[in-house]
Amino acid sequence: MPVPAQNQQYENFIIRYKQNTHGGFDYESDETFQIVNDLFGILYVPMQEVPELELSSYSYSSIPRCYTYMDTGALSTSGVTRLHNHPYLKLQGKGTLVAVIDSGIDYLHPAFHNGVQSKIFSIWDQTLEGGADGRIPFGREFGRQQIEQALASENPWEIVPSSDTNGHGTRSAATAAGYRIEKDNFCGAAPEAEIVIVKLKQAKNYLRDFYLLPRDIDIFQEDDIMLAISYVLFIAQEQQMPLSICIGLGTSMGAHQGEGPLNEYINSIAAFTQNAVSVPAGNEGTARHHYLREFGPNDTEDTVELRVGDRESTRGFMTEFWGDSPGSYYMTIQSPTGEKLSVSTALKNRTQELSFVFVETKVLVNYVPIERRTGNTLIFIRFQHPASGIWKFLVEEKIPGKSRFHIWLPVRGMISDETYFLQSSPDYTVTAPGDTEDAMTVTAYQHRDNSLFIQAGRGYNAENIVKPDFAAPGVGILTASIGPGEEFAPATGTSLAAAQTAGIAALLFEWALVRGNEPYFTGNSVKHYLSRGAVREAGEVYPNPDWGYGRVDLYHTFELLT
Structure with missing residues (x-):
């Protein structure tokens, strides 16, 4: 069992x-x-x-949030290639560790071995059956010796039965720290860094049912990601190596203030020597999954229109309303037939069930007037078998004055493209944990013409902390591919921008810690060095919600150091 x-x-x-x-x-x-x-x-x-x-x-905050993937010639643009080949620096990530917490890895891919030796230090596969052994709490762990035995075997899966069926983790690991392969014109950002991999297990069914999320897509839960971080920290401490972590996942759950257990954990480790965390800004900028309204003294009512598509009717969906403190918010929900039902503000710790007469839809609502971690009003809404059409939220602010509320739908993949707000806002669409203050939150751009990835999440976070921090190439970049066909192929997404930044962080750690130039270098140091060295366009104001502090350019960062 x-x-x-x-x-x-x-x-x-x-x-x-x-x-x-x-x-x-x-x-x-x-x-x-x-x-x-x-x-x-x-x-x-x-x-x-x-x-x-x-x-x-x-x-x-005790119920784990659910996360999914954030992606749907670049190194030269980031200033990395010049440092690989610099006559004195020659930074390649040697002596550092890059951790990828994701869908696993295709350890047989040539980006990760030279035929005999593997650059993968270890793999913790959470999906395989197994119990605690003093190093991992469940699943199975495979070390480099086992991986290299598998490479030499006619049937490698008998020795290391861990794979990446999605390819997302393999792409991220290759982008961050894949070997240089001249014939394919490919190189990871830190080609001499070692890699540690955590293959996350799928979110449990009870969480998918609670949040009304699909059963047939890859979704991961918050506590498993936290345990993955704990594991890679243990490996780095055991080996006494600087650690750059890449988490290419995101969610729209939460108040987008950088709150929550995973966010707090990331903040705690990025402040210590030798650890950096790179996360994507997400791909929600054009998804129309966010609604924003600001009230004034004489403006206290609003009607939010939400289009619900046919594809939501079989299962349903959830959405979260977050009203800024100290406001007091009232809500009435109107069905496509015009029937209105009010959300009670008195049933604070009970789930309200709103049953409509003219549509076969149940709406489950939790009204939390003061959510414990943020102090904001949270209205947590779940639509079961919703009728398609235009649903409306009639919102009233009972305390006149300046206030603001947000409503977020789940991220792409967790809900169909048919469901969206008619008057949406692209701002405050950076996904968690990208809203974490001390993480390096990376948006993506097209390195061929320096244009922002159109789907990229826009900042800031809801506490107006600068997010994203900066941009890295993430549109059509060459990276590892799994399955039949070519071994390398173009891919796009803010996950890949975060992965490249994780490799860049490893190069900075090599310079600072491995070579002894800055012995107390932290994740925050990496973030501030890259922010200061970022390339900025003339006439633009920085930081800004689209680009943060600009485009990452590691070579320019070193020019400023001199």
Whole structure:
């Protein structure tokens, strides 16, 4: 039987296990409780022992959020090639570790081995059956020796049965740290860096059902990503190597203020020596999944129009309303037939069920007047088998004055393109964990003409922290490909821009830490060095919500150092 972390009959809860009213306890990890770091832990509870999953002020951040992929000749533009070939610097990432937390890796791809030796230090595959062994809490781990045995075997999958069926993780790893392959005109940003891989397991079905997410697409849950970070930190500390982490995933869940357990964890590690985290800005800029309205003293009512497509009717979808504190918000939901039902502001810790007469749709609503982590009003709405057509949210602010609210739909892939706001806003569409303050949040641009990737998420975050931080090539860049056909092919997305930045961070770590030029270099140091060296267009104001501080140019960063 699978361990609780992998068992569909267990629910997962992220808890701050050192914040309790009973004083300190000596906690140890076991099958039902897994420590992530000195603050967060994951509790696994049998489903039959948990009441129906409810969302309230105290539980919002404990229910894992769900994430998916952020992507649908570049190194020269980023100034990387000049540093690879510089007569004195010759930075290639030697002595550093690049971690890719994603869909796994095709370890047989030539971008990761020379026929005998592999550049992959280890793989933790969360999807395979296995229990805790002192290094990993579940799944199976494969070290370089096993990987190289597999490379030499006629049947490598018998030795290392870990694969990447999607290809997203393989593309990211190759972009960040793939070997130089002259015949294909390919090179990763840090070709001499070693790689550590975590293949994330799929989100559990109970979470997909709770959030009304599809069963047939790759979706990953927050606590598994946190455990993946904990693992790669352990490897880096064990090997005493600088670590650059790439997480090419995103979600629109949350208040977009950089809050939440995963965001807090990333902030905590980026401030320490030897760790950097690169994340994508997401591809939600043109998705029409965000609505924004600002109220003034004499303007306290608004009508939000949401088009719901036919494809949502079989399962449904969710959306989140976040009203800035200290406002007080009231909502009425109107069906396409004109029927109106009000959301109660009194049922604070209970799920309200709104049943419409003229459409066979149930709307489940949780009204949280003051969400615990942000202080904002959260209205969490789930449409079950929604009728297609124009749904309306009638919103009223009861405290006259300046205030603002946002509504976000799930990211592309989690909802069909047929469902969108009629009057959407492209701003504040950077996905989490891209809204994390200390992460390096990277948007994508077309390096051939320096144009911004049209689908890229736009900043800032909802607390007006500058996001994205900068841009890197991410449109039509050559990277590893899996499956039949060519070994390398063009790909696009902000995930690839983040992956290239993860490799660039490894080059900076080589210069600063491996070579001893800046012995206390942190992830924040990397971010600020790259921000300062970014290329900016004349006539533009920087930072800005589209480009952040400009286009990454590592060579220019080193020119400023001199």
